[in-house]
Amino acid sequence: MNDEKNPEKQSKIDLNRRDMPKQSPEMRSHNFNEVALGYTLEDALGEAKRCLQCKKPRCVTGCPVEIDIPGFISCIVRKDFSAGIKKIKEKNCLPAVCGRVCPQESQCESQCILKNKGAEVAIGRLERFLADWGASAGKADLPPKAKPSGKKVAIVGSGPAGITVAGDLILLGHEVTIFEALHKAGGVLVYGIPEFRLPKAIVAREVEYVKSLGVKVFTDYVVGKTRSIDELLKDFDAIFIGTGAGLPWFLDIPGENLNGVYSANEYLTRMNLMKGYLFPNSATPIKNHKKVAVVGGGNVAMDSARTALRMGADEAHIVYRRSHAELPARLEESENAEEEGVIFDMLTLPVRYIGDENGWLKEIECIKMELGEPDASGRRTPVEIPNSNFRIEMDAAICAVGNSPNPLVPSTTPGLDTTRRGTLVADQETGKTTRDCVWAGGDIVTGAATVILAMGAGRKAARSIHEYLTTGKQ
Amino acid sequence: MNKVIERTMIVPNMHLLEIETPEIASKIKPGQFIIVRANDEGERIPLSVADWNSEKGTITIVFMEVGASTGALACLQAGDELATCVGPLGNETQIANYGTVLCIGGCYGIGSIYPVARALKEAGNQIITVLEARSSYLLYWVKKFATLSNKIFNITRDGSLGMKGHINRLTEIINSLPKPPDRIIVNGCTYLMAHASELTRELGITTLVNLNPIMIDGTGMCGVCRVTVADQRKFACVDGPEFNGHEVDWKEFLARRKAYMNEETLFFRKSAPKPAVHKEGKCQA
Ligand SMILES: Cc1cc2nc3c(=O)[nH]c(=O)nc-3n(C[C@H](O)[C@H](O)[C@H](O)COP(=O)(O)OP(=O)(O)OC[C@H]3O[C@@H](n4cnc5c(N)ncnc54)[C@H](O)[C@@H]3O)c2cc1C
Ligand SMILES: Cc1cc2nc3c(=O)[nH]c(=O)nc-3n(C[C@H](O)[C@H](O)[C@H](O)COP(=O)(O)OP(=O)(O)OC[C@H]3O[C@@H](n4cnc5c(N)ncnc54)[C@H](O)[C@@H]3O)c2cc1C
Ligand code: SF4
Numbered sequence A: 001m002n003d004e005k006n007p008e009k010q011s012k013i014d015l016n017r018r019d020m021p022k023q024s025p026e027m028r029s030h031n032f033n034e035v036a037l038g039y040t041l042e043d044a045l046g047e048a049k050r051c052l053q054c055k056k057p058r059c060v061t062g063c064p065v066e067i068d069i070p071g072f073i074s075c076i077v078r079k080d081f082s083a084g085i086k087k088i089k090e091k092n093c094l095p096a097v098c099g100r101v102c103p104q105e106s107q108c109e110s111q112c113i114l115k116n117k118g119a120e121v122a123i124g125r126l127e128r129f130l131a132d133w134g135a136s137a138g139k140a141d142l143p144p145k146a147k148p149s150g151k152k153v154a155i156v157g158s159g160p161a162g163i164t165v166a167g168d169l170i171l172l173g174h175e176v177t178i179f180e181a182l183h184k185a186g187g188v189l190v191y192g193i194p195e196f197r198l199p200k201a202i203v204a205r206e207v208e209y210v211k212s213l214g215v216k217v218f219t220d221y222v223v224g225k226t227r228s229i230d231e232l233l234k235d236f237d238a239i240f241i242g243t244g245a246g247l248p249w250f251l252d253i254p255g256e257n258l259n260g261v262y263s264a265n266e267y268l269t270r271m272n273l274m275k276g277y278l279f280p281n282s283a284t285p286i287k288n289h290k291k292v293a294v295v296g297g298g299n300v301a302m303d304s305a306r307t308a309l310r311m312g313a314d315e316a317h318i319v320y321r322r323s324h325a326e327l328p329a330r331l332e333e334s335e336n337a338e339e340e341g342v343i344f345d346m347l348t349l350p351v352r353y354i355g356d357e358n359g360w361l362k363e364i365e366c367i368k369m370e371l372g373e374p375d376a377s378g379r380r381t382p383v384e385i386p387n388s389n390f391r392i393e394m395d396a397a398i399c400a401v402g403n404s405p406n407p408l409v410p411s412t413t414p415g416l417d418t419t420r421r422g423t424l425v426a427d428q429e430t431g432k433t434t435r436d437c438v439w440a441g442g443d444i445v446t447g448a449a450t451v452i453l454a455m456g457a458g459r460k461a462a463r464s465i466h467e468y469l470t471t472g473k474q
Numbered sequence B: 001m002n003k004v005i006e007r008t009m010i011v012p013n014m015h016l017l018e019i020e021t022p023e024i025a026s027k028i029k030p031g032q033f034i035i036v037r038a039n040d041e042g043e044r045i046p047l048s049v050a051d052w053n054s055e056k057g058t059i060t061i062v063f064m065e066v067g068a069s070t071g072a073l074a075c076l077q078a079g080d081e082l083a084t085c086v087g088p089l090g091n092e093t094q095i096a097n098y099g100t101v102l103c104i105g106g107c108y109g110i111g112s113i114y115p116v117a118r119a120l121k122e123a124g125n126q127i128i129t130v131l132e133a134r135s136s137y138l139l140y141w142v143k144k145f146a147t148l149s150n151k152i153f154n155i156t157r158d159g160s161l162g163m164k165g166h167i168n169r170l171t172e173i174i175n176s177l178p179k180p181p182d183r184i185i186v187n188g189c190t191y192l193m194a195h196a197s198e199l200t201r202e203l204g205i206t207t208l209v210n211l212n213p214i215m216i217d218g219t220g221m222c223g224v225c226r227v228t229v230a231d232q233r234k235f236a237c238v239d240g241p242e243f244n245g246h247e248v249d250w251k252e253f254l255a256r257r258k259a260y261m262n263e264e265t266l267f268f269r270k271s272a273p274k275p276a277v278h279k280e281g282k283c284q285a
């Protein structure tokens, strides 16, 4: 029978997308605790029941790792949470992370059949619910491991790409060692994304999990310096490079080396990795700035501005050269920022930083922009409005205009080809680089992207590495 | 891992630290540095290497106790372990036969210029050494330098050993040589490097300095170590730390090094409930 002729069935469609409880903006803008509090059992059941369990679920096509979304949602409806978490983990080893930071609105949820009714199922929140349930339920049984293959794999970088490869290959029976340059494993998840959006305890738990499977993790180990890829190849049968996109861009305008001008990487690393927000009870110093301008409009910019507010800034501004509609940040995050009191200075571009006599930032000279013709990416290009220069008083500026891959590994590895953008050349399907026995994936190949894409690339590379290790074919 | 083999105070406030770290010891080259954290809550601080023994698997650092993090290092004893010891970082000093090289060391730089001078000597250069300190009792390793230098000049602020004054005596030293050196390398505090560069600019002698900006990761990720060299932005940790002293924007460099002075004082006060007392080179805290 056709749904339209069946008012009873149609009325069963529940269009009430459950909100997730959050800390109030007044409260959360003064602490570093997580903003979104997660679904209660009741919320989760209510939301899960809204899923229509489509025969051909479109949502799955929107998920880069193709999680069986209706499958895990039906487990929630049945309250069989441990089956639900198992279902997710078949495809995604970091659900607590993805449930929090995936841009669901442009991935899985954007494809949900209920989207055109304005009430797409909150897939990310349900994923987070299950992951958090799994964590609170204590240690799950470790999945079975294949018998030892005698093969050894080295993984360079412990971000989501590296962790995924490690988790997959260890279960397939290979010996896996991760080498990480910093003193903590987790990549951007530990040094970039702030505590209030992704608690570090969650990342630590995921790292502990792969360790519990037998993965060895060496921190404080810079590949290309401590040992080169070629030296590693003497001891390992295959190598995966997941070193991310950690090289910060600047605007290249006068005054950029004044004190008080930071790269977002520096600012966020001081805060997250070095626990600067606990200063002076932590050793790494951080300034208390009063008026902070963050240049850029992506997630990194939102994270920086919201961190500045929490550090006690009276004003935190997002200075962005396009308009609201073009903000590359996740909608949820720019809304959160706005609620917390971040000020948005749109269509504005800094052209010069002006310092005081001691070399500290005092003012920023900006120019007004207007939107012109769409560029290759389809976004309208910002154009300067002549003679519209003006100055704003600021004692700090955080530059969040993008990152490119760190050249340390490519520049010390002969035969490893890079593109003009500095990313590694690697096969889309397998992650195979231009060097024998060397694979790569994540931001080092795509340029700065997302957690789930890095994981997806890791999964494909792991499959290809496994095939090589078992068949010898590359 | 990262076991402390020895930690002694070699002259007041200046410590020698020998760390067991075989992979770094087998790789490190003159002019490079490591980053350490004394303990799990510690800040990451960069330190130049002053010596190493690749067979024993150890490296040696000379550091000056100036604040909280170096203060924590000064309390280490043989057998302790460092939470972090990562390296070798930065580029090595270019070693070749230049003819005569003048090596200048002051403060911790007396330690870090030593392997540079040794490698240059092995490459066939004539080595002229200039060591600078406030007073004779703050000079160290003079004998070590004597064995590899063709000539040594000591400068002390109070004149208790060698020439009286500071690095402003450099021009005189150079003029006293039969012919000007082909190259000058300076390691030590910022003022020493900046002043020496100023003096040698007029003499037109290539002068390299080993810059010591504030750093965090040491791998090119954060950009805090950026310096302007020949009007271009460089990251000292990956593009340096050695640069041509005549091309460094010293005014900017000095301002950036002082960025956290107030905060450092605050943390030093908070983190030092009982002041560490050093007797016979041992921490009595
Ligand atoms: C502030 C911020 C907010 C973000 N927010 C989101 C978000 O909300 N949602 C989302 O999906 N994505 C977000 N991203 C992007 C996302 O974090 C990245 O796309 C993802 O982490 C890339 O994973 P990766 O494994 O490729 O690299 P990374 O996470 O960058 O990890 C690379 C690791 O390799 C290490 N490394 C580098 N060089 C070496 C070397 N030579 N030797 C050894 N180790 C090395 C690095 O120290 C690092 O730990 C954000 C990024 C930032 C910076
Ligand atoms: C490449 C390099 C090599 C170095 N080699 C040596 C060495 O061999 N021996 C030695 O004694 N010192 C060396 N330094 C300087 C040393 O890193 C600082 O003295 C140390 O970080 C001070 O830490 P603190 O907490 O004890 O003092 P603080 O109280 O933090 O600071 C005291 C002074 O040190 C500077 N400083 C603070 N943090 C840093 C940082 N992360 N990096 C650099 N400077 C900082 C401050 O500007 C301040 O003037 C080197 C620095 C660099 C960049
Ligand atoms: S991993 Fe991300 S895209 Fe996939 S279902 Fe989960 S939230 Fe959606």
Ligand code: SF4
Residues within 6 Å of the ligand: A050, A051, A052, A053, A054, A057, A058, A059, A060, A069, A070, A111, A112, A113, A114, A121, A123
């Ligand atoms: S498309 Fe939406 S309604 Fe259909 S299965 Fe996926 S989540 Fe459920």
Ligand code: FES
Residues within 6 Å of the ligand: B214, B215, B216, B217, B218, B219, B220, B221, B222, B223, B224, B225, B226, B235, B236, B237, B238
């Ligand atoms: S120390 Fe971070 S980029 Fe040099």
